[in-house]
Amino acid sequence: MSQKCRQHIFGERCTANNIAPCCLCGQPIHRHNDQWTIEHLIALGLLGPDLNRNCAPAHEACRRQKDKIDVARIAKAKRQAEAGMPRNMRHTYSPQGMAIMTTPETKKPARGFQAPAGVKYDWRQRRYVKASRLSRPEPA
Numbered sequence: 001m002s003q004k005c006r007q008h009i010f011g012e013r014c015t016a017n018n019i020a021p022c023c024l025c026g027q028p029i030h031r032h033n034d035q036w037t038i039e040h041l042i043a044l045g046l047l048g049p050d051l052n053r054n055c056a057p058a059h060e061a062c063r064r065q066k067d068k069i070d071v072a073r074i075a076k077a078k079r080q081a082e083a084g085m086p087r088n089m090r091h092t093y094s095p096q097g098m099a100i101m102t103t104p105e106t107k108k109p110a111r112g113f114q115a116p117a118g119v120k121y122d123w124r125q126r127r128y129v130k131a132s133r134l135s136r137p138e139p140a
Ligand SMILES: [Zn+2]
Pocket: 022, 023, 024, 025, 026, 027, 058, 059, 062
């Protein structure tokens, strides 16, 4: 962030001559006497937009304190996203090691093979024969 941008945001937030409230502690910041920085109101790691309206001046000391808390919040958000996954999606892998999702409705492939058209199984010969040659039971 450029110095000009910093000063512009500070100017936008000024409530008195060269004084703006700290967005973290609420105490006034003196533009020329205090150490201050521009703080994202919503941390970028928590998907806060990098826009001026998401920025406000804060004391340098306050920002350092907040950064510690943000790191913890981002880590917690990640943990919650992981825990929210359905149980059957976790620890389920294909034989190739790819993570897959199993569902009870998974259709199994048909077993055996389909006899070609015009061919039938002859139980007497115990093999497939052309339907026209299918042996008839001998008349008794
Ligand atoms: Zn402060």
